Amino acid sequence: MTSNVDDVQERVLAEILSRNAATEYLRDCGGPIDRATFRAMVPVVSYDALKPYIKRIANGDRSPVMSTHPVSDFLTSSGNSGGERKLIPSTAEEGRRRQLPFGLLKAVMNLHFPGLDKGKGLYFLFVKSETKTPGGLTAWPMMTSICKSEQFKDPLRDHTSPRAAVLCADTSQSMYAQIVCGLCQRHDVLRVGAAFASGLLRVIRFLQLNWEQLAADIEAGTLAPCASDASVREAVAGILRRPDPELARFVRDECRTGEWAGIVPRIWPNARYIDAIVTSVSK
Template sequence: MNLHFPGLDKGKGLYFLFVKSESKTPGGLTAWPMMTSIYKSEQFKGPLRDHTSPRAAVLCADTSQSMYAQMVCGLCQRHDVLRVGAAFASGLLRAIRFLQLNWEQLRADIEARTLAPCVSGRGGSPPILRRPDPELAQLVRDECRTGEWAGIIPRIWPNTRYLDTIVTGAMAQYVPALEYYGGGLPLVSTSYASSECYFGINLQPLCNPTDVSYTIMPNMAYFEFLPVDDTTTGEAVAPEGDAARLVDLARVEAGREYEVVITTYAGLNRYRVGDVLRVAGYHNAAPRFTFVRRKNVLLSVESDKIDEVELQRAVERASELLRPHCASVAEYTSHACTKRIPGHYVIYWELLTTGDEAVGKETLDGCCLEMEEALNAVYRQERVADGSVGPLEIRVVRPGTFEELMDYAISCGASINQYKVPRCVALPPVIELLDSCVVSAHFSPGLPHWTPARRND
């Protein structure tokens, strides 16, 4: 990045970083997300001289308090900020939404040299707030009270050179919103990594978000690739029968898609990460890969991932609430809606009723919560603890809607003999068709059950 933006070491980065709770394996080992492991490591200790956020703010387990403290520190050092970012695009948008909702309290705290009681009770005001800044407080007021949020990032942080966040895969849906708030600032995805392994870096960081590719670093692990048209589903580790079809890094073909398989220093042996990549070209002789998708994943708003089997199981569990009303789910599909922040899951239901009684609002609201209870722990944690996913929504559509959906697919060239109802939709015309048939919308009335694991130390 210094090749493109000289002098980055002369300023700071406003990065919104958060930890998540840990759990224990049956053998007593600590299990937590990769980023939490990094933030709590010995290497991350000490002052973060190139970040606006103090380490204590990053390690605060309460996401709302952590966000507040990091935003205050970022505002107080606005002229030092040369880059703004978060791990995922959704996280950066959550920060902007937080500013939209809390700018008045932020302004008051900056002017009064204090933090809101809910935050300051966890350790007092940071040193940066120990002097009044009425000029900054007035600027926050002037920029935020008008309700004009286009280009808000460079307006408040005028020296920002670029936005640093992941915009590939499921995060691509957030690019228009980032461009709106970023006012033309470059969107940069610098690297590609997972909890299992670090893969590579983007050697063309200023490319268009749709053209982001990563050059695999062969010293990170031993990489092999399974052509996607040869893969079987539901396997976590490549079985012996796939060994003959594996291709090593030097023999992948440009333009072809592969599922990545890794053997790592930490002990994973031919482990199928679940990422599907496309060979986009080469950097010298090293292949560059575009992230295509997570294998078998239907829904994702942030780091949550729901596949078809899990969605089906959730629908079946929720539909049990319909039986006393002589109703059932005839067809369904889904969509990850990101028009609002945070994003949320939308499930379209076409109901089949055999009785005279209509299914009431309370029952359908309960179905939303029942679906959330059936989803995985990562989803429930992000709903309950992180607030990074909004309440699940069920939109009931009128009878015959899914026949219209099939007619539309056939009109676009699909074979009537091979047509299957898609369990997730993303095309705007399809979503518009479904939304035009909605007769009622229902949201989860509460939070699903989620309890952080207790620490033994």
């Protein structure tokens, strides 16, 4: 696939055009059938040019407006570029395809860091609120759609965070529970990550502000009332099984010094690398 990129890209485009030849959008563009006609007929456009088509789908139009496969949901943009969140139509097939990079990433990284299957990943993943369009389709951020998908249950098996902690809508409770679980399993952690590097920085800041309470919970063997979600408390109880004064003392010793440079390898000494996206940085 990577040695014949141009041939693969042309074949994929041909499959897309063939499958979606009956869509209203491609018909409006003149019905391109191959790469040459696609280049000539389909313009590069802004979101505003597609918005009328997207709005019809969101309002319940089930005809093949932009895809012959039924639109199953909408992904939402962050809204950082213009204030209004954009709706990106998605299909069930596309949802399944979004899971594939996780398996590929794991296989590639295992070539460089053998033995990753012998430990766990401390990944800080969070969901955001979802809405319904007038036509009844779910609109949600991409990471939320991934975390709530059935296909994502399997990758979480080798994560330190229980699924209930990841799916908790309260970001503060979710982060608190995920850090507790990561601390309790600190020797099992072989990789640390978040969706974006900025998210990992927020985790470190959260640890700076809450390490005393985290250490107290570990020492007591139970979560503080700040984590009030019943499903989160039940899931974390399976990991925070007993009081651990030794671990609590370690957390206090590492955090009270105020030396935060290098905190990740000090707390998680077996971590091999940090996994995070570093892009789209606003200046």
